[in-house]
Amino acid sequence: MKSCCCRIEDAAAYYQGETKSGEKWTPAFIEYVDAEKCNGCGMCVKVCSRGVYEIQELNRRKVSVAVNAGNCVGDGSCHMVCKPKAMVCVPRRI
DSSP: OOBSSSOOSOGGGBOOEEOTTSOEEBOEEEEEEOTTTOOOOOHHHHHOTTOOEEEEEETTEEEEEETTGGGOOOOOHHHHHOTTOOEEEEEOBO
């Protein structure tokens, strides 16, 4: 079972999408950005087409913050470009 950032043990319990070719996939939606891991590079801001993230200063460090988490479509583009793997994403239960 494919997922953008986590293992899905019981895929039937989670919302599943389908690609144009019919392949099933389980989207995982942003819960939060781990500020300890985030290096503030801003790649997530650049790849997210839904305006989920913005760079903010936290304890004199620039970090990404999920300011519009409700806009997340679960495609995993942010997770794929995040080198320190600071994105914490979860699938949505049915």
